[in-house]
Amino acid sequence: MGMDDAWLLPAVPAAAFAALLLFGKYLPRKGDWLAIGAIAASFALFIPVLADLLDEVGREGFAGVVSGTDWVEFDTFNLRLGFMVDQLAIVMLAVVTFVSTLIEIYSVGYMKGDPRYGWFFTAMTLFVTAMITLVLADNLLLLYVAWEGVGFCSYLLIGFWHERRSAAEAAKKAFITTRIGDVGLLIGIILLWREAGTFSIREIIEFAQDGGYSAEYLTTAVLFVFAGAVGKSAQFPLHVWLPDAMEGPTPVSALIHAATMVVAGVYLVARMMPLFVVADPVALDVVTAIGLTTVMLSATMAIVATDIKRVVAYSTMNSLGLMMVALGAHSVTAALFYLFVHGFFKALLFMGAGSVIHGTERQEVWELGGLARKMPLTALAFAVGTLAMIGIFPFSGFWAKDEIVNVAADELAWIVVAFLVFSIFLTAVYMTRLYLLVFTGRPRDDHAHEHAHEAPPVMSLPVLVLAALAVIAGFWAFDQVGRALGFPGGIGEFVFLDEAQEFAFPVVAAISSSLAAVGGMAFAYALWFGEAEQARQLGERFRPLYKLWKNRYYFDDAYQWAINNLVLVGGNVIAWFDRNVVNDTGVDGSAGLAVFSGFQMKFSQTGRLPNYALAIVMGVIILAIVFLAVRV
Amino acid sequence: MIPIQHFLVLSSILFSLGIYGVLARRSAVLILMSVELMLQAVSINFIAFAVYLAPEEFTGLIFAIFVITVAAAEVGLALAIVLRIYRNKATANVDEVDIMKW
Numbered sequence: 001m002g003m004d005d006a007w008l009l010p011a012v013p014a015a016a017f018a019a020l021l022l023f024g025k026y027l028p029r030k031g032d033w034l035a036i037g038a039i040a041a042s043f044a045l046f047i048p049v050l051a052d053l054l055d056e057v058g059r060e061g062f063a064g065v066v067s068g069t070d071w072v073e074f075d076t077f078n079l080r081l082g083f084m085v086d087q088l089a090i091v092m093l094a095v096v097t098f099v100s101t102l103i104e105i106y107s108v109g110y111m112k113g114d115p116r117y118g119w120f121f122t123a124m125t126l127f128v129t130a131m132i133t134l135v136l137a138d139n140l141l142l143l144y145v146a147w148e149g150v151g152f153c154s155y156l157l158i159g160f161w162h163e164r165r166s167a168a169e170a171a172k173k174a175f176i177t178t179r180i181g182d183v184g185l186l187i188g189i190i191l192l193w194r195e196a197g198t199f200s201i202r203e204i205i206e207f208a209q210d211g212g213y214s215a216e217y218l219t220t221a222v223l224f225v226f227a228g229a230v231g232k233s234a235q236f237p238l239h240v241w242l243p244d245a246m247e248g249p250t251p252v253s254a255l256i257h258a259a260t261m262v263v264a265g266v267y268l269v270a271r272m273m274p275l276f277v278v279a280d281p282v283a284l285d286v287v288t289a290i291g292l293t294t295v296m297l298s299a300t301m302a303i304v305a306t307d308i309k310r311v312v313a314y315s316t317m318n319s320l321g322l323m324m325v326a327l328g329a330h331s332v333t334a335a336l337f338y339l340f341v342h343g344f345f346k347a348l349l350f351m352g353a354g355s356v357i358h359g360t361e362r363q364e365v366w367e368l369g370g371l372a373r374k375m376p377l378t379a380l381a382f383a384v385g386t387l388a389m390i391g392i393f394p395f396s397g398f399w400a401k402d403e404i405v406n407v408a409a410d411e412l413a414w415i416v417v418a419f420l421v422f423s424i425f426l427t428a429v430y431m432t433r434l435y436l437l438v439f440t441g442r443p444r445d446d447h448a449h450e451h452a453h454e455a456p457p458v459m460s461l462p463v464l465v466l467a468a469l470a471v472i473a474g475f476w477a478f479d480q481v482g483r484a485l486g487f488p489g490g491i492g493e494f495v496f497l498d499e500a501q502e503f504a505f506p507v508v509a510a511i512s513s514s515l516a517a518v519g520g521m522a523f524a525y526a527l528w529f530g531e532a533e534q535a536r537q538l539g540e541r542f543r544p545l546y547k548l549w550k551n552r553y554y555f556d557d558a559y560q561w562a563i564n565n566l567v568l569v570g571g572n573v574i575a576w577f578d579r580n581v582v583n584d585t586g587v588d589g590s591a592g593l594a595v596f597s598g599f600q601m602k603f604s605q606t607g608r609l610p611n612y613a614l615a616i617v618m619g620v621i622i623l624a625i626v627f628l629a630v631r632v
Numbered sequence: 633m634i635p636i637q638h639f640l641v642l643s644s645i646l647f648s649l650g651i652y653g654v655l656a657r658r659s660a661v662l663i664l665m666s667v668e669l670m671l672q673a674v675s676i677n678f679i680a681f682a683v684y685l686a687p688e689e690f691t692g693l694i695f696a697i698f699v700i701t702v703a704a705a706e707v708g709l710a711l712a713i714v715l716r717i718y719r720n721k722a723t724a725n726v727d728e729v730d731i732m733k734w
Binding site for chain 2: 602607609610
């Protein structure tokens with residue numbers, strides 16, 4: 001068992017998915033044990049792969065191991081079912097397989113008694129299969145297949161309670177919005193393939209580094225690829241689907257919209273980073289700008305959001321934007337490090353929110369409050385997640401966020417760094433606000449508070465595991481910790497673009513980001529602790545700003561307007577053209593012409609034998625004359 | 633030996649007479665007879681060419697026999713139709729029969 005056998009990682013859940021789909025309802029407990037077992041097996045198989053990689057990684061020039069087979073052979077290219085294991089894939093696999101396993105266990109408690117309990121686990125298994133394939137794919141075509149598979153599963157799971165109209169709408173919205181980006185990704189893949197003649201990621205990168213693409217061509221191609229990442233990772237301007245995707249069951253939100261699927265876009269950009277570096281610098285500037293815009297939009301919208309899951313969803317957007325900024329500074333290390341710890345603390349936050357919803361059946365923060373006494377474990381876990389998200393020393397988020405601020409300070413304009421620090425302040429504000437409103441103060445809805453109870457062990461155990469990881473995962477930044485675990489050093493010496501970096505800790509960045517974080521917490525405490533009267537007054541005073549944030553910068557309204565007035569009107573014009581010109585004139589028209597002319601011409605038939613005989617003879621004579629004329 | 637042109641002229645005359653008969657006559661029976669004339673003109677051509685071009689082969693002769701056979705069958709069929717029309721319409725004049733149209 002080594003890196004060559006990495007195909008087993010997606011194969012096991014795939015087999016479990018097939019079994020669940022066919023026989024799921026005949027299995028005891030609807031087959032949830034099979035789903036969990038398959039994904040846990042995937043995680044178990046990941047460990048020897050990791051061990052093998054750690055043996056190899058020190059070797060000079062190690063750049064991953066490719067395995068797999070040719071799937072379909074064409075004249076000009078092979079479609080490969082190929083898998084590549086390298087450091088980047090390993091970090092992603094660690095997050096995907098481990099967090100998925102925990103979330104599936106958590107789902108046993110959360111989804112208990114749901115009429116489609118079995119289907120939930122079936123779809124989750126397919127989702128994990130697609131995600132692992134995406135991470136391991138060694139060529140862009142297989143990656144694209146998995147990419148779409150992930151999108152499809154997200155559609156299934158967001159719309160899991162599709163009896164609710166809002167859930168069905170949210171599922172559609174997510175599918176269509178990400179599809180806009182996916183088309184860009186497909187165009188990008190085709191552009192890359194057209195010149196290089198291969199879909200293999202490694203060969204395309206080599207081709208680009210040898211100067212095979214012209215700079216403008218490559219820039220265009222990578223920007224199209226980035227469009228796919230924008231859609232999948234909910235970046236501005238395709239971010240509108242992520243908050244709505246909270247209509248799905250909470251474990252889905254935790255799995256898809258925090259830990260795994262949405263980071264696929266970040267992973268894609270990280271995987272393609274050598275291309276971005278070769279391309280015109282404007283490509284990376286676009287990545288930075290989009291990421292920073294997303295950070296600022298999400299952080300401000302989160303301050304006024306009142307749905308507990310929505311706030312966490314905005315914080316996810318915020319985190320994804322941060323990763324994009326890190327990638328904009330072409331630091332794969334910082335982005336992947338943040339992705340790694342983010343997987344833990346964001347899943348933790350979502351599962352904590354899920355426990356709250358499960359215990360109280362309320363999602364609006366103004367109906368919650370004072371839950372810390374009723375649900376101490378959840379409150380503790382949520383506090384850990386909050387502190388990690390804010391980036392308080394020594395929680396994992398601190399180290400990861402610090403790394404991003406560092407690389408931004410090294411590589412990007414000072415204005416970007418200023419915005420980053422300000423976003424850390426905003427993050428602290430809205431995360432603290434969320435915690436204060438949900439877990440402290442006076443219960444606002446007595447019935448919900450009476451009803452509140454701690455989640456069952458099957459739910460709280462995964463939460464506690466994640467809470468522990470949210471505290472310690474960040475220590476991987478240290479070289480000593482990395483070496484103790486068998487890595488060559490900290491994450492900087494494991495995942496990197498060009499050369500390994502030792503752990504560095506510029507104090508200025510750490511202090512400024514910590515000050516911003518603590519300041520944000522204090523600000524939120526002053527505003528929202530207790531009756532939140534100050535917050536209300538502030539909201540009144542800055543009414544236009546409050547409304548702007550509350551209405552999500554009117555993005556949804558603008559898109560709805562565009563859909564109503566541009567897409568649907570354009571669609572109606574095309575439909576009119578199709579109905580009247582293509583169908584009624586083109587298709588029915590030619591048939592009608594044949595009928596009409598046949599009807600008119602039948603009157604030339606006399607039915608008299610001599611006329612026909614004469615016509616035959618005249619015809620023969622004319623033919624004879626023509627024949628003679630042509631011959632001569 | 634008689635030159636082949638003589639046979640060809642004869643068959644042309646016969647054929648033309650047949651065409652004239654088909655176009656000019658009004659009685660269905662006479663038209664049928666004219667058609668026979670045309671068929672026999674063709675047969676003469678077959679035999680003449682067979683004898684003059686490939687005397688050791690019988691292709692043309694066999695064709696002539698086929699033509700005679702087919703002509704006999706055709707006349708049998710056509711006369712049956714004419715009889716039916718006569719039963720229905722009490723006439724064999726083709727000008728008065730126009731039931732072949734829409």
